[in-house]
Amino acid sequence: MCNGELLSSFLDVWSLRFSLLNMSRAVGETKRVYFSTLVHLQIDPNDQWMKDLPADIKMKNFNERLSYEITSFGNLDISDADLIFFAVHRHGHYFLVCFNVKERKVQVIDNKELPADVSKKDKYGNCPHLLIEAFSGYLKTECPTLYVKLQKVAIKYLKLDWANTENVTDCGIYVLRHMETFRGTLQDWQPGFKKNMRLNASFICELRAKYAANLIKWRMNGVRGEVLQAAKKVSKKN
Template structure:
């Protein structure tokens, strides 16, 4: 059975001054705390058994995914946004995939995980999905959730999350996904304001 693990959002270029001023040790501590929380929520999870580990990343006001594909020994960058002409992958992503690898290795080393050694030899791969486009600048968060939901590793050619190349043909599908994910977030048991939101939604519905 395939084990897929999803991590909390990683922000590699914090925009707030107080976050930028945090020393490297404190940033690493925060990173470790967030991972500990995520892993503990799964119960008796052994992260070394995972096949795919997903990290949503926020960089330059844009969301994308870094997937550690343990089964294929690759670190894969999954991004809906096409590279503009004259812009290289290094220009866009900088060293963020490698920063993530190093931070994750440091986290794993503290627990003596066997996954640490595997990460040392994993190349970074930028997935060239046929639905990438330069038009959509507002729905990257929806793409991130759908990519994590549907990507199973293995044969890339068989992966079909439902997106098309052009924004116009994606509009209704993205609308459906937005409603689906919003409903999941609102009704989640982890939503501490679930009752308030549901009550407000019912009031608005009665006004129609």
């Protein structure tokens, strides 16, 4: 956690945590729901054996994973959600796809700037379209109210002032911070990143420590006591 690319499991646990934290939001605050990388991977997998699965099986797996995560949130009602985030792990890189219900947009949020010779199609393939198709198929039977709201959504690739081509290891940290702070619009959105990586170094280090500590101390962490005891022992030795 102190350096290098995050394991997808870390983002997956945080997706659950962010959804649960938002359930206790203040009146009038944006309702946000977060799904793990495992949902998108059912329809756009990295492993060849999953790529070879028939389309109907992939869709079935997508629906089952989505239902499982909603149940994990305590059967959360997503019909009135404002923002629905899907964390994506594709070709070794993390980014976000956000369904902005009020604005009827699907927003792609990525810290990695596109090089001049690379197109959106080259980088993202049909990822956003696949998610729209799969999610709409799920909602049509499981949540008709939200299905109606998300008809004919436009895909928008957000241009972030802090996006760069230099950073190839911290995309998971960017995703966590974007999930934590994004409220549906670029206006007044200040997650704290700078475009210059040298200026970002200490902030990213702080975020790594923050997210690790919060997860260790989380009440749903089954080994919280053991880890905290071990940390105290190390602290005393030093």
